[in-house]
Structure formats: C-alpha cells, structure tokens
Amino acid sequence: MSRYAIGVDFGSESGRAVVVDVADGRQLATAAWSYSNGVIDERLPIEQAVPLKPDWALQDPEDYLRVFRETVPAVLRQAGVDAEDVIGLGIDFTACTMMPTLADGTPLALLPEYRANPHAWVKLWKHHAAQPEADRINETAERTGQAWLPKYGGKISSEWFFSKALQILDEAPDVYARADRLIEAADWVIWRLTGVETRNATTAGYKALWSKGEGFPDRGYFEALDPRLADVVDAKMSREISPTGDRAGGLTPEAAEWTGLRVGTAVAVANVDAHVSVPAATVTEPGRMVMIMGTSTCHMVLGEEEHLVPGICGYVEDGIIPGYFGYEAGQSCVGDHFAWFTEHAVPESYQVEARQRGLDIHVLLQEQAGLLAPGESGLLALDWWNGNRSVLVDAELGGLLVGATLATTAPEIYRALIEATAYGTRVIMEALETNGVPVNEVIACGGLADKSPLIMQIYADVTGRPFRLSASDQTPALGSAMFGAVAAGADAGGHATIEDAARAMARLKDLTYEPNAEATAVYDVLFREYVRLHDYFGRGENTVMKTLRGLRARAKAGEV
Amino acid sequence: MSRYAIGVDFGSESGRAVVVDVADGRQLATAAWSYSNGVIDERLPIEQAVPLKPDWALQDPEDYLRVFRETVPAVLRQAGVDAEDVIGLGIDFTACTMMPTLADGTPLALLPEYRANPHAWVKLWKHHAAQPEADRINETAERTGQAWLPKYGGKISSEWFFSKALQILDEAPDVYARADRLIEAADWVIWRLTGVETRNATTAGYKALWSKGEGFPDRGYFEALDPRLADVVDAKMSREISPTGDRAGGLTPEAAEWTGLRVGTAVAVANVDAHVSVPAATVTEPGRMVMIMGTSTCHMVLGEEEHLVPGICGYVEDGIIPGYFGYEAGQSCVGDHFAWFTEHAVPESYQVEARQRGLDIHVLLQEQAGLLAPGESGLLALDWWNGNRSVLVDAELGGLLVGATLATTAPEIYRALIEATAYGTRVIMEALETNGVPVNEVIACGGLADKSPLIMQIYADVTGRPFRLSASDQTPALGSAMFGAVAAGADAGGHATIEDAARAMARLKDLTYEPNAEATAVYDVLFREYVRLHDYFGRGENTVMKTLRGLRARAKAGEV
DSSP states (O other), X not given: OXXXXXXXXXXXXXXXXXXXXXXXXXXXXXXXXEOSSOSBOSBOSSTTOOBOOTXXXXXXXXXXXXHHHHHHHHHHHHHTOOGGGEEEEXXXXXXXXXXXXXXXXXXXXXXXTTTTOGGGSEEXXXXXXXXXXXXXXXXXHHHTTOTTGGGGTTOOOTTSHHHHHHHHHHHXXXXXXXXXXXXXXXXXXXXXXXXXXXXXXXXXXXXXXXXXXXXXXXXXXXXXXXXXXXXXXXXXXXXXXXXXXXXXXXXXXXXXXXXXXXXXXEEEOOEEHHHHHHHHTTOOSTEEEEEEESSSEEEEEEEXXXXXOTTSSEEXXXXXXXXXXXXXXXXXXXXXXXXXXXXXXXXXXXXXXXXHHTXXXXXXXXXXXXXXXXXXXXXXXXXXXXXXXXXXXXXXXXEEEEEEOXXXXXXXXXXXXXXXXXXXXXXXXXXXXXXXXXXXXXXXXXXXXXXXXXXXXXXXXXXXXXXXXXXOSSHHHHHHHHHHHHHHOGGGTSOSSHHHHHHHHOOEEEEEEOOOHHHHHHHHHXXXXXXXXXXXXXXXXXXXXXXXXXXXXXXXXXXX | OOOEEEEEEEOSSXXXXXXXXXXXXXXXXXXXXXXXXXXXXXXXXXXXXXXXXXXXXXXXXXXXXXXXXXXXXXXXXXXXXXXXXXXXXXXXXXXXXXXXXXXXXXXXXXXXXXXXXXXXXXXXXXXXXXXXXXXXXXXXXXXXXOTTGGGGTTOOOTTSHHHHHHHHHHHOHHHHHHOSEEEEHHHHHXXXXXXXXXXXXXXXXXXXOOBTTTBSOOHHHHHHHOGGGTTHHHHHSXXXXXXXXXXXXXXXXXXXXXXXXXXXXXXXXXXXXXHHHHHHTTOOSTEEEEEXXXXXXXXXXXXXXXXXXXXXXXXXXXXXXXXXXXXXXXXXXXXXXXXXXXXXXXXXXXXXXXXXXXXXXXXXXXXXXXXXXXXXXXXXXXXXXXXXXXXXXXXXOOEEEEEEOTTOOHHHHHHHHHHHHHHHHHHHHHHHHHTTOOXXXXXXXXXXXXXXXXXXXXXXXXXXXXXXXESOSSHHHHHHHHHHHHHHOGGGXXXXXXXXXXXXXXXXXXXXXXXXHHHHHHHHHHHXXXXXXXXXXXXXXXXXXXXXXXXHHXXXXXXX
C-alpha cells in the first residue's frame, strides 16, 4: 500500500504544494497559488493605501493560509490520493520572514487598530529597510565582543530576525509593545496548522543568532542594544527550539478542513526553503554544494568541522542535516536581477519578436546571449542591484555595469548580468574553500536552474566546477515532503531519518554541465577584474554606492 | 536690394542648407537631406557587402555632393530667392573626416579596383579604429619631444588626420600609395565646388597638427613614425593653408548646375561645424563658451593668451576668430548616448505610451526624468559609451553606470546619462579655468539644446553657469552663410569681417537657463563622486575598460 507525504513551499510570490510517494519520491501532483497581495513594496493593500518607504517589502499573512486551501486539496484531487494515505506534511518558507502576533497567534496586521501600520505586517526576507538596525546590532556585537559574531561571517544582515525586530521597536514602539510574539512566518504557519507554537532550529540558527551549544545571545547584549529589548527572547520568542525533522504536532480539525487531510496528520517542524532542498537534492554529505536559484540564490554546503568563513550567512551545527555543520551563503539578486532587466531595460523590438515567436522574453534573450563568446559583450557587472549578501553582507551596495559602448545590445547586457551572478557565486565558493570548506561540485535546483541551460553552462564555466540538477522541479516542496515523511516516522510508513528519506526519495537529472576549459580561461581574467571592482566598491575604498543611496533617500523624502 | 548667402552644414547623418539675408541673418528657408548611406559602420554599401570591424565608421563621398543637389535648389525655391542675389556660399563639416583621392580629386572609393577596400572610403570623425596609430603618434611625439604635443592637451586622438592616414598606411599600403591626395572631406567638397584645392586653417590646425607659426611637424618626425610617411605633407597634402573667412574660389559651371546658383558665386574656405558656430552664436570675444550639442558636443572658447590646457582637443591661433586663440574641447558621446539608450534600453511600455500620446520617446523620457530631483535616481554614470575625448583623450574607455537597484527605472537611467554628460562638460570647464581660460557663461546650439529644456537646466545646475541659446535652429549653417558673406566681401553687399557679420547676422534667444543653487549643491556632491570615478577608471589606476575592450575584440575576431 502506497504512502504519501505532502510538502508545501512558500516562496516570495507564491506557494506550491506537491504530493509525493514516500517510497520513491515520485511527485504525483503539484499546484501553485500566487499570493493575492504578492510582495507589498509600494503601498499597503488596504483602503487607505499607506505608502511604503524605499527598501520595504511586506506580505499579507492571510495569503499563507490561502495557499493551503488553494493547493493541498488540488494536489490530492489531481493525484487521486486518499487523505487516509497521507502520512505527513512538511513546509518550508523564505527566511527571515517574520511578523508580530498576539498570544493566540493572531497577526497584528489583522487587527483594525494596527492594519494601517506597516510594521504590523509580515516583513518579507527581502525587506531591506532595517539596515540602520543591522548596523547597530553589528557595532554593539563588536564592541561587546560577542562570540557568535564571527560565526555569521562577522556581520549580520538587515534581513535577519533581530534587525527586523529592532526596526519595529525603533519606528513603531506601540506595535512592538502590543506584539505578544515575534515569530518567523514559517513557525506561524505550523502554529496555524497544529495549534502548537514551535520554533524551528534552522531559522533560529541561521537568522536569529541561536546555536545548539550557546542558545541565544545573552540578556546583557540585548540590553546594550536597547534596554526595551533586554527580554525579547523570553517575552516574545522562546528558548525551546525544535530540531529539524521533528514532529511539531498533528493537524487541527480546522487545518484538516483547509487541506482536506486527516485530523492529526503528522506535521514536521518548519524549515527553510533553501535548507530543506539540500537532502532533496541528494546531498547529505560534505563537498557538494546545493544552490537554490530563484529570485535570490542560497548556497548550502555541509562540513564535518567548524570553520569561520568571513562573509557567509552563517553555519549552524545540525542546521541542515543532523551531524554536520551546515554552511549557508547567499546572493540577494539573481532571478530578480533578470526580471528587473526584462521589465526595465529590454527594448520593444525584443518583446515583439518574443511574442511573434511565442517565446518567453528570457528564452529569447538567452538564445541571443548564448551566441556570444565569453568576453564578447565587452561588459562586466557587479550583481548588487539588491545589495550583497555574501560575502560583503551589505544591503546598501548598488549595481554596477562597466564597458558599455554605443554598440552594446540588450542580450549583451543580459549575459553580463548572468555572468555577474556567476562571479558572485565564485567569490562565495572561494571564500568557503579558502577557509576549509571544500566545494567540488554543485547541485542546482530552482526555476532558474531548470529553465536555463545557458545560465548553468556560464556558471560551470565561470566557477570551473561541474553543475548537476536536482531531478525534481519542486525541490524545496519535495524536501518538505521528505521531512513530513520523517515526522510521520518509519512505523507509520515514512522514514526514520532524513538520510533514509534522501536515499529513497531524492534524485538527480541525468545531465551534467561540465566547465569548458577555454571559457574558464577567459572567465578567469574577467573574474580577477570582478574581484577588483568588488573589493574597491564593496570594502570601503570607494563608497559612492552609499553616497548615491543616501542622496536618493533624501530626495525621496523631499529633503533636497 | 536684399543680398543672400547660403550655408551648408554637413553633419554625421545628413546635410542641410539655409539661405540667409546677409543684412540681418534672417533664415528664409532651410532644407535637409539624409545621406543615402548614412554612417557606414557594419558593412560597405556595395554588392559584396564587405563587413567592417568594430569601431569603424565610414561615409560615401557621393552623399556629400548629393546634399548640394538636394538642398540648395530647394531652399532657393522655398525662399523665392533669385540666384543673382546670392552673393556667397560657405560650408562646414564634421572633422576630422578625411579620404584618399586621385590628383584630380576622384575619391579612391569610386574606383572599381578599390571600391571593396574600406580604407578607400571616407573615414568619418567617429571612426575610432585608428587607436593603435594614435598611440604610436603620441609615443613617438613624446619620445622625440615634439613641441606641438602639449598644445593638443598632451595626447592626440584616434579621430585625427594623421591617426587615420597612418591606419591607411598600416593596413592598406596599396591604398596609401595610390592616394595622390589625403584630404579633409570639408576641403574636398570645396574643391568639387570651385575646382580649386584648398586646405582650411581650422581642420589643419585642430586636426592635423598645423600651426600658423610652426606649420606641420617636421619631416623627421613623420619619418620616425614610419619612413614611408616622411613626405606625407608635401606628397599628399599641402603647406598652403587658407585662413578662415577667405574666398576659396567661385562656383564652377558644374557646381552651379548642381546648386542652381550663379557660376562664379563666391565660395568660402571650408570650415568645421563647431568652429563656424561660434560667431553664429554671437561670440567673437573671450569668456563665453559655445557648446554645439548634437550626437557629440564641441566646446569652443576664445582666449586672448596662449595657455596649455591638459586634455583639451587643442588651441589654434586664429583658429576660430582671427586675433584670438581658439580653444576646443569635446565630448564624443552626447546625443548618441541618448539615442543608444532609446534604441537599446527603453522598455516597450514607454514606447507604447509615447505612441499613444503622439510624443517622441525622448520627450516622454524627459518629461518623466524631469519629475526627479537631483540625486533622486540614485545613479551615477561615466559618459564614455564612445570613449572620452576631453580631457582624457582615450577612445578605448567604456561606459559605466553605478547605483542601480531593483527599483531603478528607465527615466532614472536616462536622467543619469544626461547628468553624466553634464559632469563631463564641467570637467572640461574646470580644466580650462584652472589653466587660465575663463568660462563665465555658455551659449548652446544644436538639436539637443533647442529641443531639451530639461537637458539645458541640468547642464546649468551641474556646471553652476547660465546657459543661453543661439536663436538659429541651424547655427552651423548660419555660420557658414556668414562666412559665405565674408568671402563675398563688403563691396559685393556682404561683410568685411566675421565680427561685422556676427553683429549683423547672429542672435540669441530671449531665454536663459539660470543655475538653481539648491540643485547645484547636490550636483557638487555627485560631481565629486564623478571625478573620483573619472580619475580611477580614466587615468590608469583601474584599466578594466581596456581589458574588456581587448577581450571583446579578441572574441569578435574568433580568437577565444
């Protein structure tokens, strides 16, 4: 008798569910649903239409629950799977994506008195307006010699939990005071499904400065940051952190009604989209990096030992696979980069041709960019349109394009942007290897990896490493289903460990992008130039990007 | 009884004629004609379709003669002017735009045996493929201590006469050998009109290293450059240089037929579009800069004394107005910059809106860019899409854009490109003033100046100087007509001097763009950042632009 698990993956723009056979990982059906309110970055989606400042990115918590209602019944129906045969459910989420709630889990954004306050809403991972708070967190950590700081590459990001929490406190102290809980959206969703408030080890470890050995930073540190923040962990969070793979609880009757699943179906502790993809991409051992390539890219690699790697997002013991240190790095602008380009910089003639030929504009641009040899565009870019996560950890950096001439074409720029993201990846790989964490091969997953042979080949050529692809087109959701199968346990027909689940359920495609030595030789030259610009603009020698950002903010605020 | 003069202005894409009343400068009619073969930069317009390498830009000499036939009879007809009342004709041209001919003036490009050889065609001013030759000319001049070198800003350009002549010798020695004459297109046109080969002082002085006091560089210098070039001046050029304002000759019967003018009508010595615009913009004294703003920009200012100004294109005694040193600087990418942008980087939505509203795309972009405050784009660009003429004199530099984010829009980039060209202008002004040549006010002319209040205001704000506009919408052609009136002389109803002609015939618009102090304060900050990037990328500290250009050339040549 077949047993099934369901995985639900919450992305930046949409959520998607898969139903998977726990015996072999076969995906029987998938369904996606785009959030009604998507990424909220201009104004709140309410009657008053409250405008947002630059760098804000919010979401609507109700969109997350709609994902369950819209997708889970759909995949059951499509797959013809009986809810009785579904033994477990797992979810993964973008992170840090967090919100303030009441003690019963009600998001403050749903309360009429807070609905027009942007700070009551969910702060999406790419909300970058908490940079001043991140700066303070870093300065205070340096000043007080916090031992955890070097583990996060020496600098924490504006995207992370305490940056966002502190921004709420700074700018909306009433919201902060009213918030009984500050919680990752990932954990909030599990709370809604099971009625049990848990805190997952992955977001706690990678985004909220928690570690298995040391717990959270101590009260004195938070007090030094802001006296009102001294008790944030005990008052609004929790010190009980649930390990990856654990069962959070069973579905409540209400959640069973949303999903069409049995009451009591095992629900795994929440996880992060990138991290959950690692075993789903067959990786449960060191040396093979998993890259999850979507709007942004996460780079995950396991290590047997503890190493400090400057500028990575962090490493967490047991953070990905129990028994290993899970190293995470990231690039904040990858698919977003190409999407920006097609929206803001591609001439009409290409759009017309794409329509006439029935092609997606990206397919057309990649077709033309693919005709170019390495170096032929004459262009080099710094892929910092959305700042730099690894290894500079600086959201206030900006994009750069150099080498344009009057003969420069859109496909040339497009290729230069692809190459720039590949150089960014190579910087991360070299930082890891230099510091003792080998990266011999890459397993890529996510929409960009599946859809873009050109991008994969450029990445292989630029990094000089083979790139393989996860067989699933829904790797995170598959990973979540795998954790759902582990939460259900072997006795219920699931799996005892994530390694067991990976062996049974994870696959690679029969396709390898091998680096081309001639191309790599050209890219070596370009990469040296990239690194030089990277260091010049990114490490403080020329701070023009920050000056520009400051002037822009002043102008937008009407101060000039 | 009214007397008229005709001016014909040869631009990069087209030629245009005006007929003007010599008493008051009133333009009675204008007519333009676009060259059949335009700028030839991809392949020769012949059956074999010979492809051209990057950085080439040629023209078809026959296009120039067609301009006379297409425009002069048209303006006479439109204006109802009798050819008997036309006392003189002047022409101005882009420069250095040069070609090889036989002894009788037949362009080599018209000979069947040379027609498929790109070197037989006219090399347009913006032909930039002679950079290796320019480098050799500069190195040899430095090594042999040529006194003329500092007068040209310390470096001569790939655009200039001997760079282009030497490229012919290097790459097509048979063309060089067969060429009885190497001649500016400006002088060639006069030759065709009058039957007399003259060489005008302006192109000789600004583009061919000639000066009133010293003549051309000596034979030894040319020999050091290449022994085959030793006698280039005596063998293929001329040491007889005709001053600005002189009469070259009278129209031949053949030219009279092309133009519909009288045989013997006075024809002025050839001149350059930028230089001829100075008196047409009312300037016959120091302190007021004339900027001719089109595909590129020329900056002209008169000085009473001789000053060395690093990086300007040069200064020539009597080169603009007799009695003054005429200083010239240039930016090689201005209107071309904005045209590149609309062709290669403006999204469809803007094109659709422009069509729906019946607007030129530039008008729409300027409307939206005009809503932004200084600094609001968050962007800064180096305006080097076509290299840098002044003050770096380096055609191999490339464009740069810094500060882009995922919120960056096309009008923001467009504004940044406008501002970049304004910073480039300010660099030139500061170089002149630092070296003793004051620039208190600017008179702008050319299409960009007339059509773009936003551009004018940004230039005023960035430079902190008032900008006024020439009243004529055809300033160069008016200037040529003025020189035609001077060639005819006072006795024939024309003018005795160019100053007399300027007093009678030149006007400014009743409109001044005054700098806004608040905007200038923001631009001062941005200009400092511009200068820092300008020096970093332009003065040898980071040569990435050249590396990129080198890789591009190798890739295009199939070497990688």
